Amino acid sequence: MPQARTRQYQTLVGQSVSQTTVSRAVRQVTEALNSILLQYVIWPKDVQDRNKIKRQFYKFGIPGVLGCIDGTHIAILRPVEHEERFFNRKGYHSLNVMIICDAELNILYVDASSPGSAHDSSVWQSSPIWNHMRELCNAGEHVFLLGDSGYPLRTNMMTPILNTVEGTPEHHFYQLHVTARNTVERCIGVLKARFRCLLAARALHYDPITAGKIVNACCVLHNIANKNRLPVPHLTPEEAFAERQRQHQIEREISVASAQGLELEPNHRVNPDLHRGRLLQRALVERLWRDHTNN
Numbered sequence: 001m002p003q004a005r006t007r008q009y010q011t012l013v014g015q016s017v018s019q020t021t022v023s024r025a026v027r028q029v030t031e032a033l034n035s036i037l038l039q040y041v042i043w044p045k046d047v048q049d050r051n052k053i054k055r056q057f058y059k060f061g062i063p064g065v066l067g068c069i070d071g072t073h074i075a076i077l078r079p080v081e082h083e084e085r086f087f088n089r090k091g092y093h094s095l096n097v098m099i100i101c102d103a104e105l106n107i108l109y110v111d112a113s114s115p116g117s118a119h120d121s122s123v124w125q126s127s128p129i130w131n132h133m134r135e136l137c138n139a140g141e142h143v144f145l146l147g148d149s150g151y152p153l154r155t156n157m158m159t160p161i162l163n164t165v166e167g168t169p170e171h172h173f174y175q176l177h178v179t180a181r182n183t184v185e186r187c188i189g190v191l192k193a194r195f196r197c198l199l200a201a202r203a204l205h206y207d208p209i210t211a212g213k214i215v216n217a218c219c220v221l222h223n224i225a226n227k228n229r230l231p232v233p234h235l236t237p238e239e240a241f242a243e244r245q246r247q248h249q250i251e252r253e254i255s256v257a258s259a260q261g262l263e264l265e266p267n268h269r270v271n272p273d274l275h276r277g278r279l280l281q282r283a284l285v286e287r288l289w290r291d292h293t294n295n
Contacts, residue, residue: 027210033217040220043100043109043129050143056103060180061288064142065158066133067100067108068184069151071120072192073247074112075203076211086208088116090246094200095208097215098123100145101187106226110219112212120150130156144280146181153277158284169289173281176288191222192243193233200246201239 044050050066057065073094079086086093094116100109114123124130124147133156136143144158153159160178164171192198195218204211235243 030210030213030217033220034213037216037220040223041107041110041216043132047141050141053102053108054143057180059103061176061291062146062158062180062284063287064144064284065103065146065180066143067102068146068181068187069098069100069124069157070148070181070184070188071096071098071123071150072188073097073116073200074198074211074215075200075246076208077203077205079208082115085115085117092116092200092246093203095212095215096120096123097212098127099184099188099191099219100129101184103183104226105183105187105190106223107187107191107219110216112215115208120147121152124151124157133157146177146184148181152274153281154273155276155280157277158281161281161285169285172292173285173288189235190232191218193235194218194222194225196235196239199235199239199243201242 044053044066053066054064073088073090074097075092075094076086078093083093086095088094088096095112096114096116096118098109098111098114098120099107101107109127109129111123111127114126133143133145134154137155144154144156147157147159149159149162151157151159158177160174160181161170162174164174196202197204198215198218204214206214
């Protein structure tokens with residue numbers, strides 16, 4: 001179902017029925033899958049579920065990880081309204097979809113409502129999960145997400161330390177962080193391999209709201225496929241290359257600046273949330289180095 005997203009593909013699969021019938025069926029199934037979204041894309045709401053996910057992530061050597069987060073662009077046709085909001089820096093219209101996954105590549109949370117011009121950091125900070133994670137940290141629970149350098153360092157978001165020197169505690173932290181955070185890149189890769197309509201080289205021929213619902217539907221089916229351990233198809237080398245070229249690792253310096261470099265108060269003092277994030281990161285770096293040197 002979710003691969004039938006362009007009119008060309010719908011015409012191909014609908015040779016025995018009208019394209020209008022196929023399109024109507026796609027919309028109906030998409031709506032049905034969205035109605036059960038929260039039954040299959042499940043954020044851990046109680047401490048037992050969160051501890052289970054943290055134990056799964058501990059195989060990467062970092063305690064306290066509740067998930068890995070990233071944004072990925074899903075190409076859409078030029079919208080009729082506010083098209084400039086959806087035009088990303090790579091030169092095409094898209095949704096910037098935020099995905100959080102666990103260590104088993106299950107999607108814990110998806111937000112497919114943001115336009116392609118939005119930064120990953122702004123999508124995250126406008127999400128209800130951002131405030132929820134902040135409340136957990138303020139309540140004393142040791143829990144955070146792993147994000148790349150496009151996200152703001154906070155007590156609920158650990159980002160990598162860049163430009164580290166090999167053999168140092170910071171470099172050890174960087175290596176563990178990159179290895180664990182690769183989970184979300186793999187998750188997104190599997191999602192798009194299963195549902196090639198989400199590849200950036202293709203475009204969903206629907207308005208942004210409907211396109212977002214199609215993304216949600218694919219995430220539901222992805223989690224069902226994971227639960228049942230279904231095989232994962234592979235992208236061709238050409239598809240994988242095109243996806244890398246059209247994805248959001250563009251002008252990363254701008255994203256980093258927006259996330260971390262402009263966090264001064266009007267009196268030029270460091271943002272207190274950033275300061276607390278740095279303190280937690282430093283404590284984590286020291287703990288991981290002690291564990292490493294004692295083994």
